[in-house]
Amino acid sequence: MIRRIDSAALLVRSVPYGEADVIATFFTRESGKLSAIVRGARRSTKRFAGALEPIHGLTVTLEDKGKELCVLKEARIVRPRAGIAASLEAMEAAGQALRWVRHLCPARTPEPAAWRSLEELFDALDAADARETRRHLAIFGLRLLTDMGYALELDRCVRCGRACPEGRSAFVDAAGGGIVCTSCGGARRTIGGELRALASRAQRGEPVSLSWELAGTLIDVAEDAMAAHAGFDPGSPSTRA
Numbered sequence: 001m002i003r004r005i006d007s008a009a010l011l012v013r014s015v016p017y018g019e020a021d022v023i024a025t026f027f028t029r030e031s032g033k034l035s036a037i038v039r040g041a042r043r044s045t046k047r048f049a050g051a052l053e054p055i056h057g058l059t060v061t062l063e064d065k066g067k068e069l070c071v072l073k074e075a076r077i078v079r080p081r082a083g084i085a086a087s088l089e090a091m092e093a094a095g096q097a098l099r100w101v102r103h104l105c106p107a108r109t110p111e112p113a114a115w116r117s118l119e120e121l122f123d124a125l126d127a128a129d130a131r132e133t134r135r136h137l138a139i140f141g142l143r144l145l146t147d148m149g150y151a152l153e154l155d156r157c158v159r160c161g162r163a164c165p166e167g168r169s170a171f172v173d174a175a176g177g178g179i180v181c182t183s184c185g186g187a188r189r190t191i192g193g194e195l196r197a198l199a200s201r202a203q204r205g206e207p208v209s210l211s212w213e214l215a216g217t218l219i220d221v222a223e224d225a226m227a228a229h230a231g232f233d234p235g236s237p238s239t240r241a
């Protein structure tokens, strides 16, 4: 049985396949992450006219025969995001967000909350000042964890449950799911009281302001947690490719 999927989508990754084809991985609103063969993609650039670029909002038509790979029949850009393409910082942030989605989201499973968060991130990056890109990425990282059911526990120790007083810095074991008190052995990384409160708010989807440095710390924390859940090594060059 052949199923036709029409969906809003973002290109997550594309890799050359054979002489002229490409295997494209999309994150679709309707069916989550899907990989598809794009026949002749490298022979004719006209056919999908730039629609195989990440960043831009697409609509895709895929033919799904229930095999590992769908077949891409059509792809159109419906929401160009020239602002991201024009900024190296925004491009890098978008690339990192797509890597996280690729690792964290299972195939063929709709993830409406993660879809919304990613769309919001890309719209924000499209309009953002370069200095704000890291803040947007940090907030997205924490929200993506929440969207996928991996929200970090930032208020109480994940081992003994003891509450951490407001404003106090804490040890955070992101791979272990949140903060760990001193009696339970602490953790390698610490997070200041103020940043802990900001991270909590960001996880709930509230707007927060973050300096470049603090945003960097939260990105590291979020990436540690994702790596633990999705089984990738955040420091490995292969996951950065």
Ligand SMILES: [Zn+2]
Pocket: 157, 158, 159, 160, 161, 162, 180, 181, 182, 183, 184
């Ligand atoms: Zn404890």
